[in-house]
Amino acid sequence: MRKISKKKLNLFFEKIKELPKEKREKVLKNLISLLKEKRFLLPTFLKELKKFKRKNEVFLFFAKRQSEEIEEKVKQKMREIFGHKKIIKIEIDPELIGGFLAKSCEFCVDGSVKGFLEKVKKLWRS
Amino acid sequence: MEVLDFLESEIEKIRFTPEMEEIGRVVEIKDEVCKIEGLFGAQVGEVLMFEGKKDVFGLVLTLEEGEIGAILFGKTDEVKEGVVVKRTGKTLSFPVGESLIGRIIDPLGRPLDEKGDIEAFEFYPLERVGPSVVEREPVNFPLHTGIKVIDALIPLGRGQRELILGDRICDKTSLCLDIIINQKNEPKRPICVYVAIGQRARDLTFTVEFLRKRGALEYSVIVACVASDPVSLWYLAPYAGCAVGEYFMHNGKDALVIYDSLEKHAFAWRQISLILRKPPGREAYPGDIFYLHSRLLERAAKLNQKKGGGSLTAIPVFETVAGDITAYIPTNLISICDGQIILDTGLLLKGQKPEINIGLSVSRVGSAAQTKAMKKVSKMVKLEIAQFQELEKFLEFAEEVDPETRKKLERGKRLREVLKQESKNPLPFEKEVAIFFAVTRGFLDEIPVEKISDFEKEFYQFLDVQRPDILKKIRESKDLDLETEIELEKAIKEVLKNYVVEGS
Numbered sequence: 215m216r217k218i219s220k221k222k223l224n225l226f227f228e229k230i231k232e233l234p235k236e237k238r239e240k241v242l243k244n245l246i247s248l249l250k251e252k253r254f255l256l257p258t259f260l261k262e263l264k265k266f267k268r269k270n271e272v273f274l275f276f277a278k279r280q281s282e283e284i285e286e287k288v289k290q291k292m293r294e295i296f297g298h299k300k301i302i303k304i305e306i307d308p309e310l311i312g313g314f315l316a317k318s319c320e321f322c323v324d325g326s327v328k329g330f331l332e333k334v335k336k337l338w339r340s
Numbered sequence: 341m342e343v344l345d346f347l348e349s350e351i352e353k354i355r356f357t358p359e360m361e362e363i364g365r366v367v368e369i370k371d372e373v374c375k376i377e378g379l380f381g382a383q384v385g386e387v388l389m390f391e392g393k394k395d396v397f398g399l400v401l402t403l404e405e406g407e408i409g410a411i412l413f414g415k416t417d418e419v420k421e422g423v424v425v426k427r428t429g430k431t432l433s434f435p436v437g438e439s440l441i442g443r444i445i446d447p448l449g450r451p452l453d454e455k456g457d458i459e460a461f462e463f464y465p466l467e468r469v470g471p472s473v474v475e476r477e478p479v480n481f482p483l484h485t486g487i488k489v490i491d492a493l494i495p496l497g498r499g500q501r502e503l504i505l506g507d508r509i510c511d512k513t514s515l516c517l518d519i520i521i522n523q524k525n526e527p528k529r530p531i532c533v534y535v536a537i538g539q540r541a542r543d544l545t546f547t548v549e550f551l552r553k554r555g556a557l558e559y560s561v562i563v564a565c566v567a568s569d570p571v572s573l574w575y576l577a578p579y580a581g582c583a584v585g586e587y588f589m590h591n592g593k594d595a596l597v598i599y600d601s602l603e604k605h606a607f608a609w610r611q612i613s614l615i616l617r618k619p620p621g622r623e624a625y626p627g628d629i630f631y632l633h634s635r636l637l638e639r640a641a642k643l644n645q646k647k648g649g650g651s652l653t654a655i656p657v658f659e660t661v662a663g664d665i666t667a668y669i670p671t672n673l674i675s676i677c678d679g680q681i682i683l684d685t686g687l688l689l690k691g692q693k694p695e696i697n698i699g700l701s702v703s704r705v706g707s708a709a710q711t712k713a714m715k716k717v718s719k720m721v722k723l724e725i726a727q728f729q730e731l732e733k734f735l736e737f738a739e740e741v742d743p744e745t746r747k748k749l750e751r752g753k754r755l756r757e758v759l760k761q762e763s764k765n766p767l768p769f770e771k772e773v774a775i776f777f778a779v780t781r782g783f784l785d786e787i788p789v790e791k792i793s794d795f796e797k798e799f800y801q802f803l804d805v806q807r808p809d810i811l812k813k814i815r816e817s818k819d820l821d822l823e824t825e826i827e828l829e830k831a832i833k834e835v836l837k838n839y840v841v842e843g844s
Binding site for chain 1: 350351354356358359360361362363364365377378380405424
């Protein structure tokens with residue numbers, strides 16, 4: 215078998231997080247030695263690992279730096295929407311003009327001025 | 341100030357609440373086909389937008405676990421791995437309307453000629469289920485092709501689907517163009533839609549020029565994608581042509597759509613499917629290749645009077661390899677269509693034009709739509725040509741034959757000569773009736789076979805100049821009554837008399 219099942223890999227990534235630290239290290243060491251031996255599995259494994267990582271991340275964009283209080287408020291709201299286990303990373307994008315934009319790998323919440331203007335443009339065009 | 345107030349009020353109407361939107365990311369692109377991660381709510385046939393890329397959009401084709409497959413249109417080189425994709429909730433549609441007549445457009449509705457933007461106020465979906473059984477009525481109105489052998493032996497009706505099959509060297513496109521230019525003088529002229537799929541640009545230029553010179557562009561629409569266009573456009577082209585035809589059909593008019601040719605369409609779908617990793621079947625085509633063509637050709641119909649009485653006639657073309665009509669796609673198409681016209685390389689090499697194999701060609705519904713006049717003369721043509729072909733094979737090496745058989749053979753030879761016709765020279769229906777009348781009644785039996793074509797020319801000329809009333813009568817009544825028969829007989833004898841004098 216030159217391919218790894220995506221489902222099995224995802225299950226592996228989920229389960230490995232739940233293991234106790236010592237056991238986890240042991241499993242990871244075994245995994246590394248396996249990948250070393252069967253190198254052809256590496257590209258698929260890395261691709262799926264990246265995907266899994268992306269699934270757990272939410273990027274929160276602001277037009278400019280906000281106060282900690284506002285950032286925390288928005289973060290809290292985003293956790294409610296995207297899930298409490300997600301890692302929220304804050305980034306600055308001046309193109310947004312104002313407001314915020316939250317993006318996970320599956321969903322996005324656009325609360326930016328840029329998004330609003332685009333919505334207006336679309337409405338007028340139609 | 342009024343404008344500003346209006347703008348203000350319009351902007352105030354817009355509710356701005358951030359909403360959760362589904363997004364996906366491009367993970368793989370190969371030859372205008374991409375795989376997208378995410379977008380779990382997307383539907384097959386939905387249009388996708390790419391963030392920050394205005395000139396490119398996608399069409400969902402497959403839904404898999406965690407991924408969707410889509411084909412790209414527009415400036416596809418702008419799309420890279422990781423680009424964010426959004427749903428639009430819309431299906432792909434095509435601009436339709438009267439303004440398309442005389443235009444050359446691509447399968448996305450963009451103009452390819454220099455006549456400016458397309459002015460269309462209606463959009464038709466590219467994929468649509470054909471009319472239901474209750475909306476249809478039987479094919480009952482003829483579609484004259486101007487090609488003697490087709491109109492007499494393999495007649496077409498409006499709303500029919502007739503497949504044209506032939507090898508590379510056979511003149512399939514010429515046959516289609518003949519059919520288009522013959523519609524010019526038809527009383528209820530159909531709008532012709534010529535769909536060029538993956539053709540050489542040079543050939544397409546020739547086709548356009550030819551139609552323009554013969555004045556056929558006035559009632560034609562050309563939907564074209566050339567060989568250098570991406571396969572995604574090849575895939576869409578027939579559906580776009582069909583949407584244009586459907587518009588005219590729904591407005592109570594007749595439309596004739598020619599798909600030239602469907603093997604390129606099948607190639608395109610095979611390429612897309614292989615990239616999308618659909619399981620390959622026979623000849624590496626995917627399992628849904630039959631449905632690809634059946635859903636396209638099932639849209640051809642003759643609507644009933646309640647629905648306006650319009651019709652859409654489909655003429656798909658398929659290029660066979662070494663005359664093999666039993667290959668995978670030809671058999672599929674033969675089973676879908678209401679008949680087939682098979683072009684034979686052997687006949688072409690023998691000098692027969694058009695090189696139609698009468699034995700294998702068939703029209704399943706067209707005879708119901710044939711005019712009375714043509715029915716009367718073609719009945720004899722069918723019988724005599726069938727008998728002649730049998731006898732010719734049987735007596736190929738025989739030297740002596742009885743006078744009755746000799747007579748049949750001679751008649752058959754003359755009939756075969758009459759069925760010959762130069763390409764790009766379609767004949768009006770009334771002249772077809774007149775010449776078939778002459779040959780089946782035995783008037784041409786005395787003329788040597790090699791002089792038949794000369795007689796034909798002279799006969800048409802005589803009818804045009806001296807007896808246009810006969811042609812008019814046949815054209816208007818669409819029947820051949822006793823009186824007309826007598827008049828026609830006189831005309832034939834008149835030409836024959838002159839001819840015999842000249843020939844001797």
